[in-house]
Amino acid sequence: MPLLMDRSVLILGGTAEGRTLATALAESGPPAFRVISSLAGRTREPLRPPGEVRIGGFGGVDGLVHYLRAERIDVLVDATHPFAERISAHAAAASAATGLPLLVVRRPGWTERPGDDWRRVPSLAAAAALLPRLGRRVFLTTGRQGLAAFAGTDECWFLARSVEPPGPPLPRHLEVLLDRGPFTVDGELRLLRDHRIDVLVSKDSGGADGKLAAARERRIPVVLIDRPPPPPAATTVDSVEAALARLTAVR
Ligand code: NAP
Numbered sequence: 001m002p003l004l005m006d007r008s009v010l011i012l013g014g015t016a017e018g019r020t021l022a023t024a025l026a027e028s029g030p031p032a033f034r035v036i037s038s039l040a041g042r043t044r045e046p047l048r049p050p051g052e053v054r055i056g057g058f059g060g061v062d063g064l065v066h067y068l069r070a071e072r073i074d075v076l077v078d079a080t081h082p083f084a085e086r087i088s089a090h091a092a093a094a095s096a097a098t099g100l101p102l103l104v105v106r107r108p109g110w111t112e113r114p115g116d117d118w119r120r121v122p123s124l125a126a127a128a129a130l131l132p133r134l135g136r137r138v139f140l141t142t143g144r145q146g147l148a149a150f151a152g153t154d155e156c157w158f159l160a161r162s163v164e165p166p167g168p169p170l171p172r173h174l175e176v177l178l179d180r181g182p183f184t185v186d187g188e189l190r191l192l193r194d195h196r197i198d199v200l201v202s203k204d205s206g207g208a209d210g211k212l213a214a215a216r217e218r219r220i221p222v223v224l225i226d227r228p229p230p231p232p233a234a235t236t237v238d239s240v241e242a243a244l245a246r247l248t249a250v251r
Contacts, residue, residue, distance in 0.1 A: 007074040008034040009247065010067075012091055013049065014042070016207070017105050018079035020240045022049035028248060036071065040087070043163050064094040075247065078231065079105040083203050088231040095234065104236040105243045107206040109227055116212070117221045120204075124149035127201050127223045131156050134221050135199030139192065141211060142203055142225065147171065159195050188214035199223065 009025060011018050018037060025033045026049075035051035038058075046055070058064040068076065078091040088104070095102035112118050119134070121127045124146050131138060132155040140150065140158050144166035150158060151169040160166065161177045175195075188210040191197070200215045201223045215222050230236065237243050 006032050006034050008036065008072055009075045009077060010071070010073045011035065011037045011049075011077045012080050012087055013037045014039050014046075014084065015079055015081050017107060017240050017243075018077075019047060019049040021077065021079055021105065021243055022051050024240065024244050025247065026050040028244070033247070036073075040084075058090070061090045061093045061097070064090050065097050068094060068098050068100060073100060075103065076100050077103045077105060077243065077247075078234070079243070082106055082109070082205060082227045082230075085228040092231040092234055102234045103243060103246055104231055104234045105240065106230060106236055106238060108238050109204040109206045110209070110212060110224070113216065115216045115219070117219065119221065119223050120226055121223055122226050124225060127225055128153045130223055131199065131201070134223065135197075137196050137198050139195070139197040139200045139211070142201055146203075147174075159191075159197065182208065183210045185210040185213045185217075189217060192218050192220065201225070203227075 011022055013019065013022070022035050022037045025035045037049045037051060037053050039046050039053065039055045040057065041055045058067050076091055076095055078088050080087050091102055119130060121130060124142060128150045131153055136156050138156050138158045140147070140160040144162035144164055147160055147166045148169045150171045154172050157173040158171045159175050159177060161179055163178065163180045165178065166176060192214055197220060199221050200211060202211065203225045204227050212222065237246060
């Protein structure tokens with residue numbers, strides 16, 4: 001097949017979905033896709049998907065528009081984390097400015113199951129305000145950038161898990177666990193037991209997750225932070241399979 005038939009896809013990633021989609025597209029064809037994955041550069045040793053990888057911000061909507069034009073991108077895929085609100089808004093604005101199709105891949109949020117004791121809150125600040133009434137030994141899985149919201153919650157002790165070390169402001173009583181998922185239910189159960197955790201805080205990220213199953217089993221309350229609103233007016237799918245079907249259908 002002539003190279004001229006290749007279509008260039010820019011995947012805004014930093015998620016398992018972004019990597020899986022890049023892998024599937026890189027292996028699909030003919031005609032082949034030119035796949036570029038974009039990562040924000042938050043972690044020092046990111047998991048690199050196959051294909052081309054670029055790292056770092058674009059410099060706002062204008063920078064993204066410039067990049068899309070310079071690299072002759074045909075399709076923009078937003079496979080970023082459901083809580084990465086800014087880059088998703090930029091992707092929507094850049095798609096509107098260039099007329100390029102935008103496909104959003106968003107895994108579904110979690111739904112409560114029998115045995116769960118969840119409190120849904122709209123923000124990290126609301127989670128921090130609620131915590132002292134629920135427990136004193138908190139497992140915090142909201143990522144290092146969210147720790148500042150808990151800096152004034154002195155009544156609680158926190159075990160915070162993140163890929164990279166967090167920076168100030170930090171909670172006064174804090175232990176940091178540097179680790180990267182996926183995590184098993186057994187491992188999470190051990191962690192809850194060893195640290196005598198009595199409440200879990202998580203974003204409603206969706207996807208496979210051992211910590212929620214472990215909290216259910218140990219009857220520990222969970223404070224779940226609601227997702228921000230999805231990006232406006234884009235074609236949205238809830239799985240990599242559906243994204244792949246869309247992309248290969250228009251090839
Ligand atoms: P954000 O607040 O939505 O974005 C902040 C800025 O970071 C953007 O304006 C953009 O800079 C840059 N950026 C973000 N994602 C990018 C990407 N994939 N490629 C190039 N630049 C990107 O993002 P965030 O919440 O800090 O998340 C950063 C990355 O981590 C995302 O890619 C996301 O998928 C991943 N992640 C986030 C979370 C979370 O809880 N937020 C969890 C797991 C993984 P410019 O304006 O300069 O272009």
